[in-house]
Amino acid sequence: MGKALCLAVMTTKPQRSLPPSAPKTTALPPHPIAVRLLAFYDAHQRALPWRATDDRPANPYHVWLSEIMLQQTTVAAVKPYYEKFLLLFPTVGALAQADPQEVMRAWAGLGYYSRARNLHACAQQVVRAYQGQFPDHYEGLKALPGIGDYTAAAILSIAFGKRALVIDGNVERVVTRLYRVETELPRAKGEIRAHLDVITPEKRCGDFAQSMMDLGATLCTPRKPACSLCPLHQDCLSAHQADAETFPRKAPKKERPRRLGQAIVVLRDDGSLLMRTRPPKGLLGGMSEVPNSDWTPEPAAFVAQDLLPFKATWQRCPDPVRHVFTHFELHLEIYVAKIPARHKAPDGMRFVALEALAEEALPSVMQKVVNAGLVALGVRVQTPIKDTKTKSASIKKSAGQ
DNA sequence: GAGCCGTGGGC
DNA sequence: TGCCCAAGGCT
Numbered sequence: 001m002g003k004a005l006c007l008a009v010m011t012t013k014p015q016r017s018l019p020p021s022a023p024k025t026t027a028l029p030p031h032p033i034a035v036r037l038l039a040f041y042d043a044h045q046r047a048l049p050w051r052a053t054d055d056r057p058a059n060p061y062h063v064w065l066s067e068i069m070l071q072q073t074t075v076a077a078v079k080p081y082y083e084k085f086l087l088l089f090p091t092v093g094a095l096a097q098a099d100p101q102e103v104m105r106a107w108a109g110l111g112y113y114s115r116a117r118n119l120h121a122c123a124q125q126v127v128r129a130y131q132g133q134f135p136d137h138y139e140g141l142k143a144l145p146g147i148g149d150y151t152a153a154a155i156l157s158i159a160f161g162k163r164a165l166v167i168d169g170n171v172e173r174v175v176t177r178l179y180r181v182e183t184e185l186p187r188a189k190g191e192i193r194a195h196l197d198v199i200t201p202e203k204r205c206g207d208f209a210q211s212m213m214d215l216g217a218t219l220c221t222p223r224k225p226a227c228s229l230c231p232l233h234q235d236c237l238s239a240h241q242a243d244a245e246t247f248p249r250k251a252p253k254k255e256r257p258r259r260l261g262q263a264i265v266v267l268r269d270d271g272s273l274l275m276r277t278r279p280p281k282g283l284l285g286g287m288s289e290v291p292n293s294d295w296t297p298e299p300a301a302f303v304a305q306d307l308l309p310f311k312a313t314w315q316r317c318p319d320p321v322r323h324v325f326t327h328f329e330l331h332l333e334i335y336v337a338k339i340p341a342r343h344k345a346p347d348g349m350r351f352v353a354l355e356a357l358a359e360e361a362l363p364s365v366m367q368k369v370v371n372a373g374l375v376a377l378g379v380r381v382q383t384p385i386k387d388t389k390t391k392s393a394s395i396k397k398s399a400g401q
Numbered sequence: 402g403a404g405c406c407g408t409g410g411g412c
Numbered sequence: 413t414g415c416c417c418a419a420g421g422c423t
Contacts, residue, residue, distance in 0.1 A: 077409065323408090
């Protein structure tokens with residue numbers, strides 16, 4: 001009985017350590033959905049710089065780099081960063097040897113900065129533990145920093161051609177629509193995995209995964225899906241019911257709280273700006289910023305002068321800088337001042353020449369703050385990293401102070 | 402499991 | 413304008 005019980009447990013319990021792939025033992029023909037999807041892919045796949053071509057086989061470093069960048073990030077946003085990283089760091093070895101700050105600087109503006117920290121740490125582990133060759137098995141990949149279930153499965157299938165269940169937001173949307181999965185996310189993940197396991201082919205699994213994502217990005221979109229053009233129309237239960245757009249089911253979102261704070265833009269007469277570096281972890285970890293207050297739900301007493309060991313005359317920018325993070329919305333009041341060139345930076349801060357601002361790892365919110373402050377100070381600068389669409393960014397020199 | 406973690410584009 | 417979302421991972 002012990003043996004039978006043990007077998008029963010083993011067969012009913014899903015493999016915890018190996019979720020994404022379950023190599024099938026029998027050689028079944030591909031599911032009709034896979035056949036149609038691969039044909040769609042052959043005819044309509046998007047040309048993306050990290051994808052393999054006829055004369056360029058899949059490169060695990062390229063696949064890994066692109067997958068990390070694409071986490072919660074649009075293809076359009078990733079493209080220029082991907083090209084820049086390949087120029088700066090052509091190989092995983094080059095990336096591993098790079099200065100961490102250089103990596104953060106190159107990532108600035110892309111968001112979710114723990115990805116950049118993990119990217120660098122991962123490159124170093126691949127070099128140290130695997131001689132610069134990415135492992136081609138799930139456990140090895142999953143143990144690397146920044147690689148979770150999705151990314152491990154994506155690398156396995158796209159870079160190494162191994163069968164894996166690649167489940168991202170696109171796949172969740174496509175599958176819940178195909179089968180009209182009524183369970184709400186994230187509880188539906190098990191059902192989605194089971195359905196995907198049925199249709200995932202043994203061959204061309206990397207192409208299959210990418211075809212699912214292409215379908216989700218181009219036709220099976222979150223809003224207004226183009227069901228009439230879909231290669232899976234005949235297979236799709238929600239298309240038949242004409243309610244594809246209502247999938248996947250999700251719990252209503254919580255409201256986004258607002259936080260308030262103040263920041264100072266201090267320009268020294270030699271043309272340099274007072275800056276500091278944020279703590280290594282947490283929000284905007286390891287990134288550069290101008291001095292600023294705590295961000296609190298209620299307005300807090302704030303005296304800009306308290307941040308400086310010398311006197312200055314302050315001017316408050318008319319409009320606060322507004323920036324929306326994932327889980328809160330921030331309003332920053334900006335105070336600006338000019339000070340004589342003889343002053344040194346307070347402890348933990350530094351002065352950075354305006355010309356060297358492009359070499360700082362400035363997150364977008366701080367780019368906005370700097371832009372607004374410089375405009376108020378009457379300094380005209382071409383935004384170094386990118387125009388953050390601050391309306392003030394294009395305003396001409398205000399009446400000089 | 403739920404909260405934390407950025408940013409920009411589209412409607 | 414405000415809200416939704418995008419090839420998620422970590423704690």
